[in-house]
Amino acid sequence: MIKDLFNKQKPKKKKYATIPTEASKQDVPEGIMQKCPKCKKIMYTKELKKNLNVCLQCGHHHGMTSLERRDSFIDEGTFQELDAALSSTNPLNFPGYLEKVEADRQKTGMNEAILTGVGQVEGHEVVVAIMDANFRMGSMGSVVGEKITRAIEEAGRRNVPFIIFTASGGARMQEGVLSLMQMAKTSVALKRFSENGGLIISIMTHPTTGGVSASFASLGDYNFAEPGALIGFAGRRIIEQTIREKLPEDFQTAEFLLKHGQLDAVIHRHDMKEKIAFLLDIHEPGGELA
Amino acid sequence: MIGLEFEKPVMELKGKIAELKEFTSTSDVDLTEEIEKLEQRLKKLEKDIYESMTPWDRVQMARHPERPTTLDYIQHLFTDFMELHGDRLFGDDAAIVGGVAKYHGLPVTVIGHQRGRDTKENIKRTFGMPHPEGYRKALRLMNQAVKFKRPIICLIDTKGAYPGKAAEERGQSEAIARNLFEMAGMEVPVICIVIGEGGSGGALALGIGDKLFMLENSTYSVISPEGAAALLWKDASQAKRAAETMKITAGDLKELGVIDAIIPEVSGGAHRNIAQQAALIDQMLKPALQELLQLSIPELLDNRYIKYKQIGEYTL
Numbered sequence: 171m172i173k174d175l176f177n178k179q180k181p182k183k184k185k186y187a188t189i190p191t192e193a194s195k196q197d198v199p200e201g202i203m204q205k206c207p208k209c210k211k212i213m214y215t216k217e218l219k220k221n222l223n224v225c226l227q228c229g230h231h232h233g234m235t236s237l238e239r240r241d242s243f244i245d246e247g248t249f250q251e252l253d254a255a256l257s258s259t260n261p262l263n264f265p266g267y268l269e270k271v272e273a274d275r276q277k278t279g280m281n282e283a284i285l286t287g288v289g290q291v292e293g294h295e296v297v298v299a300i301m302d303a304n305f306r307m308g309s310m311g312s313v314v315g316e317k318i319t320r321a322i323e324e325a326g327r328r329n330v331p332f333i334i335f336t337a338s339g340g341a342r343m344q345e346g347v348l349s350l351m352q353m354a355k356t357s358v359a360l361k362r363f364s365e366n367g368g369l370i371i372s373i374m375t376h377p378t379t380g381g382v383s384a385s386f387a388s389l390g391d392y393n394f395a396e397p398g399a400l401i402g403f404a405g406r407r408i409i410e411q412t413i414r415e416k417l418p419e420d421f422q423t424a425e426f427l428l429k430h431g432q433l434d435a436v437i438h439r440h441d442m443k444e445k446i447a448f449l450l451d452i453h454e455p456g457g458e459l460a
Numbered sequence: 461m462i463g464l465e466f467e468k469p470v471m472e473l474k475g476k477i478a479e480l481k482e483f484t485s486t487s488d489v490d491l492t493e494e495i496e497k498l499e500q501r502l503k504k505l506e507k508d509i510y511e512s513m514t515p516w517d518r519v520q521m522a523r524h525p526e527r528p529t530t531l532d533y534i535q536h537l538f539t540d541f542m543e544l545h546g547d548r549l550f551g552d553d554a555a556i557v558g559g560v561a562k563y564h565g566l567p568v569t570v571i572g573h574q575r576g577r578d579t580k581e582n583i584k585r586t587f588g589m590p591h592p593e594g595y596r597k598a599l600r601l602m603n604q605a606v607k608f609k610r611p612i613i614c615l616i617d618t619k620g621a622y623p624g625k626a627a628e629e630r631g632q633s634e635a636i637a638r639n640l641f642e643m644a645g646m647e648v649p650v651i652c653i654v655i656g657e658g659g660s661g662g663a664l665a666l667g668i669g670d671k672l673f674m675l676e677n678s679t680y681s682v683i684s685p686e687g688a689a690a691l692l693w694k695d696a697s698q699a700k701r702a703a704e705t706m707k708i709t710a711g712d713l714k715e716l717g718v719i720d721a722i723i724p725e726v727s728g729g730a731h732r733n734i735a736q737q738a739a740l741i742d743q744m745l746k747p748a749l750q751e752l753l754q755l756s757i758p759e760l761l762d763n764r765y766i767k768y769k770q771i772g773e774y775t776l
Binding site (some may be wrong): 283366367369391392393428429430431432433434435445448449452453457458460 | 473490540542543544545547548549550551552560562564565566567594597604606607610650746750753
């Protein structure tokens with residue numbers, strides 16, 4: 171306000187800053203608390219984990235590792251991993267690629283950006299593939315593509331549904347066109363699986379973009395997403411620079427996609443297992459009019 | 461409960477009975493006998509009025525603001541309904557709802573027009589008048605049903621496809637036509653039930669099936685009575701006359717051989733008791749579905765072909 175400029179009589183408030191002592195700093199070890207990026211609430215990591223990484227205050231869905239996802243979705247003790255040993259090479263001799271992969275291996279304890287396996291969801295046998303955005307941004311190279319394709323084939327052999335949780339920045343740049351072709355390879359496998367009557371359920375989690383959203387993530391008989399997940403083909407910045415227009419706030423969120431006809435439903439993480447189990451039950455062969 | 465013009469005497473009598481009951485309970489005067497007499501009169505009056513409804517009365521009934529909608533029936537007829545959204549092309553049209561559900565234990569796909577229950581919802585659902593994306597969503601769900609061999613149940617309740625600029629730009633005609641074409645070949649049993657208004661092509665786009673039923677007080681026509689009056693006599697106020705002339709009631713359509721059966725309604729209209737109305741639908745739907753499930757796919761498709769082939773009247 172302009173009049174405030176002239177209102178100088180008011181005594182200035184003294185400002186104090188709290189400087190934590192070294193001792194109090196050490197009271198809270200690294201990682202014990204976490205801050206929600208959306209509502210800024212600070213909470214115990216343990217409580218957050220217990221709540222399936224969903225913010226206790228605003229319901230924001232934090233990321234999940236493949237293993238956390240597996241534990242939240244697959245019946246305990248039923249999971250058998252597939253193709254655990256499949257590892258990346260450096261087909262383009264891209265400088266530093268394998269070092270980066272190795273670093274992420276150390277960081278995540280995963281061999282690659284995806285976990286595949288056979289397991290049960292409330293007693294229904296399925297083949298599940300779970301991407302991990304913590305490993306090279308969940309990007310898809312030859313190994314991710316091959317593991318997905320093998321998982322689809324395994325679902326076909328077992329005649330059980332194929333479920334994929336996607337979380338990916340897209341194709342892996344360091345493997346060049348071979349990455350692009352994983353879009354083709356996985357889609358070709360899904361087509362054959364689908365033609366034989368196979369059930370495909372895709373669950374898009376934050377983020378699902380680029381070549382992954384433009385291949386298997388969008389090819390489910392049912393396409394679902396978690397609330398607030400970023401889903402899209404081209405990145406927001408690229409689009410804004412190209413069309414020179416500011417995009418709406420909710421652009422490329424799960425809710426935006428639902429409104430634009432791209433999703434069957436947005437499902438809260440807490441309801442995920444129950445809803446998918448219901449769908450699996452609907453597809454259980456041999457239903458009869460009682 | 462909102463009363464229609466023709467049922468005013470019933471409403472008035474009901475009001476009087478309620479008044480007397482209230483009076484008896486709060487004062488010493490005992491009017492039990494009078495109340496009983498009036499209730500008997502009410503029964504007779506209801507019978508007289510509801511059994512001699514004119515086509516225009518039925519039009520009003522089909523449009524009754526409290527008339528049960530697709531989602532109301534889904535709740536009563538099915539267990540574990542899961543709504544699925546979107547046409548994967550442009551949008552999700554709230555004027556059509558659809559999804560998977562269980563019907564007496566059998567997985568089915570159910571799709572229907574959806575009106576709103578109040579103004580706000582009606583705006584969201586464009587008064588139950590679909591855009592092309594609504595029909596394309598319906599088709600997507602039907603194709604999915606075929607892939608997984610689930611019977612399809614369609615509930616029809618629309619004034620018609622949405623008349624608008626955007627709808628035309630996105631191919632309203634193509635969307636309706638595509639549904640007629642594809643529904644003819646759906647390799648699963650398809651049962652269609654008109655639950656309210658069956659308005660023209662917008663209704664027919666969910667209406668090609670092996671069995672077509674209509675609720676007693678629903679209508680099905682090539683155009684609304686108002687539209688017909690405007691076209692035929694250049695006077696939309698002659699809608700009442702058009703309703704009689706156009707043959708749009710369930711009874712008329714049964715006579716014309718267009719529908720397979722009429723589903724009776726609760727006395728006074730479906731909205732008087734939704735659960736009971738759902739039970740009346742169930743009584744027709746279940747045996748029909750049972751019958752269709754016995755047929756092979758070629759038999760099913762042949763019968764469907766013949767069913768539509770024989771509609772129409774002409775001489776040589």
